[in-house]
Amino acid sequence: MILNELAIVKSTERIAFNTFQTFLNSPQISASIKSGQFINILPTDNWDKMMRRPMSVASQGGGMISIIYKVVGEGTEFMKNWSEGEIVDLIGPLGNYWKGYTQKFSILIGGGVGIAPILNLYYELEISGADNALIMGARNSADHFMEHQPQNRIYMTTDDGSLGIHGNVLDPLKTILENRDIGNVKIFACGPPAMMEAVRQFSISKGIECDLALETLMACGFGICQGCTVAFEKKKTTTEHSYRNRFGLVCMDGPIFESKEIKTCHL
Amino acid sequence: MSSVKFGNVEFASPILVASGTYGYGHETASMVDVNKIGGIVTKSVTRHPREGNPPPRIAETASGMLNSIGLANVGVDEYCKTKLPYLNEIDTKIIINIAGTAIEDYVETLQILEAAGGNHVGYEINISCPNVKEGGMSFGVSAQMTESLTTELRKCTSKLLVMKLSPNVTSIEDIAQGAENGGADAVSAINTLVGMGIDINTRKVKIHTTFGGLSGPAIKPVALANVHKIFKVVNIPIIGLGGISSTEDVIEFVLAGADLVQIGTLNYREPGIAIRLADELDQYCQNNKLTSIHDLKGLVEYH
Numbered sequence: 001m002i003l004n005e006l007a008i009v010k011s012t013e014r015i016a017f018n019t020f021q022t023f024l025n026s027p028q029i030s031a032s033i034k035s036g037q038f039i040n041i042l043p044t045d046n047w048d049k050m051m052r053r054p055m056s057v058a059s060q061g062g063g064m065i066s067i068i069y070k071v072v073g074e075g076t077e078f079m080k081n082w083s084e085g086e087i088v089d090l091i092g093p094l095g096n097y098w099k100g101y102t103q104k105f106s107i108l109i110g111g112g113v114g115i116a117p118i119l120n121l122y123y124e125l126e127i128s129g130a131d132n133a134l135i136m137g138a139r140n141s142a143d144h145f146m147e148h149q150p151q152n153r154i155y156m157t158t159d160d161g162s163l164g165i166h167g168n169v170l171d172p173l174k175t176i177l178e179n180r181d182i183g184n185v186k187i188f189a190c191g192p193p194a195m196m197e198a199v200r201q202f203s204i205s206k207g208i209e210c211d212l213a214l215e216t217l218m219a220c221g222f223g224i225c226q227g228c229t230v231a232f233e234k235k236k237t238t239t240e241h242s243y244r245n246r247f248g249l250v251c252m253d254g255p256i257f258e259s260k261e262i263k264t265c266h267l
Numbered sequence: 268m269s270s271v272k273f274g275n276v277e278f279a280s281p282i283l284v285a286s287g288t289y290g291y292g293h294e295t296a297s298m299v300d301v302n303k304i305g306g307i308v309t310k311s312v313t314r315h316p317r318e319g320n321p322p323p324r325i326a327e328t329a330s331g332m333l334n335s336i337g338l339a340n341v342g343v344d345e346y347c348k349t350k351l352p353y354l355n356e357i358d359t360k361i362i363i364n365i366a367g368t369a370i371e372d373y374v375e376t377l378q379i380l381e382a383a384g385g386n387h388v389g390y391e392i393n394i395s396c397p398n399v400k401e402g403g404m405s406f407g408v409s410a411q412m413t414e415s416l417t418t419e420l421r422k423c424t425s426k427l428l429v430m431k432l433s434p435n436v437t438s439i440e441d442i443a444q445g446a447e448n449g450g451a452d453a454v455s456a457i458n459t460l461v462g463m464g465i466d467i468n469t470r471k472v473k474i475h476t477t478f479g480g481l482s483g484p485a486i487k488p489v490a491l492a493n494v495h496k497i498f499k500v501v502n503i504p505i506i507g508l509g510g511i512s513s514t515e516d517v518i519e520f521v522l523a524g525a526d527l528v529q530i531g532t533l534n535y536r537e538p539g540i541a542i543r544l545a546d547e548l549d550q551y552c553q554n555n556k557l558t559s560i561h562d563l564k565g566l567v568e569y570h
Contacts, residue, residue, distance in 0.1 A: 004298040004538065042536065050332045050483045050532050091298065091538075219325055219332060220535040224290040224310075226336045227325030243316040243341050267322050 002094065002222055003028050009086040010064065012079075017142035019070050020080050027063040029092045035120045036213060036256055039065070039092030040221035043078035052091065053079075054218050056117035056190070056255070068116040094221050095255045098211065102130045104186040107176060109169050109199055111137035111191030117213050118190050133176050137169040137195060169195060170202055182208050187259075189213070196265035203259045210259035216250050216267040223252040230254065231263040271527055271561050273504055274427050274452050276388045278360055278527060280305030280545035281560055282517060285508050285531035286364035286391060286431070287311060287336070291350040292357060295538040303542045306360035308529060309350070311393050312380075313365075314372045316342035326464045326473035331483025331510070332532060333462050335476040338366050338396070343376045347383040354385065361387040362429065368399045370419050377423050389427025392420060395435070395458045407433035407458070410445035417449025429506060432456040434486075434493050443497040455506035455529065456497055457490045483532040484510040491523050498524025498565055512540075514547040521560055522567040 007026035015021050029039060040052040053075045059066045069076050082088065098121050106125055110118030115136060125132045133153035138144050141163035148156040148164035155172035156164030165171050169191075177185065189199045190213035203210030219225035228250040236245040248254060250267070271281045283306035289295070292307045301307065319339025326333045341350065346363075354361045363380055367373040377390060394407035394416065406412045417430055430446035432439055434457040446454050459480025464473035473479075490509020497505055507525030511517060512533045520528050530541050537543070548560055557563065 001297045002295075047536070048330055048484075049327060050330075050536060051327055052536055217323070217325055217327065219334075219532075220538075222294055222538075224288065224294050225325065225334070225535055226287075226319060226339045227334060229319070229322040229324055231321055243318055243339055246318040247321065247339070 001032065002091065003032075005029050005090050005092075007065075007088045007090050009082045009084055009088060011084060012082060015068065016145040019068065019143070019145065021058065021066055021068045022079060022082060023064050023066045024088060024090070025063055026065050026090060029090060030060045030063050030065050033057055033060045033065065033093035034097035035124045036097035036117050037093040037095050038117075038221075038255060039067070039090045040094060040218065041067075041075075041079070042089040043075040045089070047075075049075065051217065051219050052221065054094070054215075054221050054251075056120070056213065058116035058119050059123060060120075068113075068119070070113050091221060095251055096253075098124070098188060098256060100186060100209075100211075101125060101188065102128055104184050104209070105180070106130060106132040107135065107173060107185060107187045108132060109135045109137070109173065109187060109189040109191065109195075111169060111195045114190030114192065114196075114213065114215065116190075118188065121188055135169045135172050137191065168198070170198060173199075173202070177206070177208075182206055186210070190215070193266045200259040200262075200265055211256050212259055212262075212265060213255045214250050214257060214262075214265060214267065215255065218251050221251045223249060230257065230267055233261060233263050271559065273526060274389075276360060276427060278305045280541070280548075281521075281527045282541045282545045282548070283308055283360075283362070283506070283527060283529045284534055284541050285529035286393070288531045288534040291346075291354065292361070293353045299539045299542065302358040303545070304359050305527070305541065305545060306362060306388075307354075308362045308364050308391050309354065310340055311338050311364045311366040312340050312343050312346045312376065313338060313367060314343055314376045316340065316345065321475045323473060323475055326479070328462070328464060328481065328483070329485060331481055331485035333464055333474055333479035333481055334459070335474045335479035337476070343379045347379065347385075351383055351385045351387075354387065361385070362389045362391050362427065363387050364391040364393055364431070366393040366396050368396055370416055373416060374419055374423060377420055381424055387426070389429060389452070390420070390424065391429040391431050391455055392416070393431050393458070395431070395433040405433065405435075407442060408436050410441040413442050414445035414449040417446050417451050421450035427452045429453045429455050431458055432493070432497070433458045434489060435461050439493050440496050440500045443501050447501045447503050451503060453504040453506055453526070454497060454501065455508060457486070457493045457509045460486055460489060482510065484512050486510045487512075487516060491519055494520060494525050495523040495567070514544050514551060517544055517548055518551065518560070518563065521563045522565070524565040524567075526561065526564060
């Protein structure tokens with residue numbers, strides 16, 4: 001059930017370059033949100049923009065949720081400066097959630113602002129004890145907040161080689177896949193469109209099951225504006241909504257889609 | 268409550284929610300008591316389902332947004348089957364917005380809805396659509412086409428018939444008079460303004476179809492001017508809309524000549540805004556000893 005909840009800001013911490021994690025007391029949403037789902041945030045009551053800012057949650061439980069964001073514009077600038085005790089208007093839980101992560105060997109790939117839902121899934125897997133590997137991609141070491149620990153199957157990549165593997169997320173992915181039954185692997189990814197598209201095409205070329213959490217502009221987040229569309233690779237015949245066979249809504253049909261289901265991650 | 272009587276229909280609040288910004292009414296039901304909304308104008312329905320335009324369909328602009336959804340909708344048959352039953356159950360006034368590409372489309376769609384026997388109180392007609400039989404020119408740019416369409420639809424229903432006018436015309440007064448001459452019960456104004464945005468990094472247009480409809484507070488002054496121009500030339504009621512975001516905005520529209528208003532783009536940000544503003548409007552009426560906000564209709568003064 002979609003809720004409109006007034007949450008209370010608990011704390012905000014800088015976790016990497018220009019990257020912040022905010023914890024919010026939001027008991028109703030915290031109790032019902034699942035890993036991979038998102039909330040739509042009104043950064044301030046005096047917001048002169050028309051759109052809330054959709055964000056996946058990085059963690060939930062104990063009455064709290066957390067979000068991770070890079071400060072890229074006016075909305076995230078407001079959020080970074082939220083003070084403790086401030087009341088924030090949230091809509092959620094929204095969208096679908098990660099599925100099928102306990103049956104196979106899960107490879108999690110996150111990058112940029114897409115780290116929140118990936119971290120969330122990583123915590124789920126760690127709790128359940130399911131076998132997994134985690135890959136985080138960034139431009140340089142300042143963007144990372146985790147350590148490169150290949151012995152624990154945690155891989156950091158950087159474009160400039162300043163931390164972990166010098167390269168992109170596909171490099172450790174290929175290494176992990178060596179000598180592995182690809183039929184028993186599933187990839188979960190969220191990140192910048194170029195990274196996601198590379199992962200999408202790689203997964204299709206190798207025939208690996210792969211779920212992608214997409215990000216795009218949304219006016220509402222709950223199926224009304226019909227603005228956040230993604231083109232399906234093939235026209236569907238079995239969707240719930242007769243008029244959403246060619247284009248899906250990222251907010252309602254997603255944000256998580258199978259790699260082969262969609263035409264592109266560049267929305 | 269500052270209720271407004273409109274034709275034979277009494278709206279509990281003068282604040283409705285605009286077509287395309289409130290879906291089919293059920294989407295916000297877990298967040299908002301939809302029964303408290305003055306009225307819901309449902310998303311444009313067409314004779315057949317429409318997939319709409321490829322992405323990107325929306326872009327954010329200064330105090331507004333651009334959209335080019337392409338009338339994505341379930342089509343009238345599925346609307347009657349899956350949307351009307353819920354709309355029949357809720358205790359607010361439902362107006363069904365209809366779009367089409369030929370007079371026959373509109374007529375057929377309206378007839379199917381009439382036969383379905385819903386509790387809806389009327390129809391709002393989206394005339395900002397291309398008339399394929401007239402070379403793709405929008406119905407809404409011609410007073411004569413607007414009048415013909417209104418005349419044909421008037422024959423099919425005794426429910427409220429509201430023509431929704433486009434501001435992208437030379438003279439909105441002429442079009443409003445066309446609607447009045449054709450027998451419309453009211454006009455609503457304005458639909459979105461034609462707009463465009465460009466991403467300077469990719470040099471690509473921000474909307475797949477290049478041009479989109481601009482809405483939000485950015486267009487409020489334009490909407491207000493159009494409502495007032497229409498008020499000067501017609502005798503039928505006017506539903507004002509375009510960027511309304513506050514109680515002050517609602518009062519401005521009423522002073523300019525509107526009988527009712529609709530909230531559009533702001534619903535996305537605050538799904539309960541129509542109810543909040545209606546409460547604030549009641550308070551304003553009490554404070555100013557007005558029996559209804561309608562008492563202020565057209566009372567704008569000039570210098």
